Amino acid sequence: MTSRQKVTFSSEGATLTGHLFLPDAAAPAPGIVVAGTWTSVKEQMADRYAERLADRGYAALSFDFTGFGESGGEPRDVESPELKIRDIRDAVTFLAGHPGVDGTRLGALGVCAAAMYMSANAADDPRVRSLALVAPWLHDARLCAENYGGDDGVANKISAAEKAHARYRETGEVEYVPMVSGTDPRAALPMDVDFYLNPDRGGVPAWPNRFAVMAWKGWLTFDSIALAPRITAPTVLVHSEDAAIPDGARRFHDGLAGPKDLVWTDGVQFDFYDQEPQVTFAADAAAAHFTATL
Template sequence: MGDDIFCINRRKFIGNSLVAASGITVVSTGMLAAGTASAQTPAAAASAGCGPVKLPAVIGYPNNNGVLVERVTYPARNMGTTIVANVFKPAGFDEGKKYPAIVVTHPFSGVKEQTAGLYAQHLAERGFITLAYDASYQGESGGEPRLMEVPAQRLDDISCAIDYLSQQPEVDPARIGSLGVCAGGGYAMCNAQTELRVKAVATVSMFNLGDARRRAMGQLSYEDRMKRLRDAGEQRSNEARGGPVRLVPVVPESPAEFTANTPDLYRQGYEYYVTPRAKHPNSPNRYVFSSLPLQMAFFPYDQIETISPRPILMIVGREGRYKILER
């Protein structure tokens, strides 16, 4: 891979979640391997509306368990744009009841129809109302230029999802949890440090995006880091002058790009995001290169003590063996 490919993606995890808090039950759900993706035409967020969900709601996992899936939109408050999300409601949903709810945050470069939707579906099957959304600048949600990865906005996207859920009469605002997958786990953990409406937070294969961008999993020297920052700054200046936006790959485009030094993390990212297993037209395996400095400035653990005494569940896996760390 070239210098421009800075992969962050989810570890291969056939495992399980999530969340415990005051009245929120810890559950364990088996992830199923995703199958062939169906083509889906991206819609402009400005014209997106509430109503029936665009199918498939989850790539490769048919909804055969009576879960109700609804497409919704709500404001990205700080941007003046629109977030597009899928809300999953349990089978036998009762409008007169109050349900615990979970916001599910997708990985870097992912969309709601991939792993975030899969977790949302499984958790809804177990009695939660869940919400899987496209991050700002990505998927069907608003924001320009497309495919930006802006950690500060990613954090507020979670709060915007809580804004939406807290207005729904069927949601118990005292039982809202947050789940993030891969880089989404870093965002969920960081957001919970100051977002006290989150009553419990859980992560699956959490990835520290800031550290990954600064050190490239220990493979990036300080001098190379500074060069990348200079290059990104020059590219941003070029875009400000009207030049084209530069997009770079997130994970390898094919096994031909693998080398002996390619980490399993990169290989597994290709297997999930670039093959029919979970490939989606709204997730083109690209991000805006000039957003790299914003990613390097992300330090997700600086106030982690402020989550206490709320529960944390971190699910990690390596070579098929999984260890649950609770705090």
């Protein structure tokens, strides 16, 4: 039977809190680091996938990034690709050193935005020997322009981010807007999304539904498509034409330097966070990929 332990580890002085799901196995199990969407906490989707992987024989770690959820670090709830990639590397280090984990057989699973961060770490971290990306959000400047109001829309968000960051440096105050809202056009996702707003799904108490305006610059200038030629670890992408930016998944897949597979199924983006059959389909595909490559 799968067990869950609350664990902590350090990342550049911040204490990060996670859940380590362990399979019922006598020998150390292959380890998988799991992370979810932008601004998310572990309880929203990472725990779900980590538990599914443990049910399939893997030691799986979900955790809150620096400044999010139960983890330490200031400022709070600021989406930073740079910090999240650093945290993932430190999570890999923790997992590699755990007695219940085979530190020579490590992989990573990223849902949505974490696909970018897991890929960035895998490009530079040879300990990550296999990569699974579920409903991956993978963007570059072109895709950001297509999704954020064209070149002018992107430029306006970057300008707002620079002003918000200057204010933070001067006053220590973080300017927030809603992460998800169907009524506030300033929201990072200006639409009603049931997953995030429904307390029976992802609208959990640990998630404050806010987005730091100063985070727009790092998000919009991050080029994940350019990472693909640097990734040699075997990689599987599980996606749908009705989910977010499938063109990004195709272009990323085309550029990968190592063994690769792109598995198409049905469902909108948010189905892959907590709905069936999408979660089981993705977990099965990821587990099969890890079995073949770890």
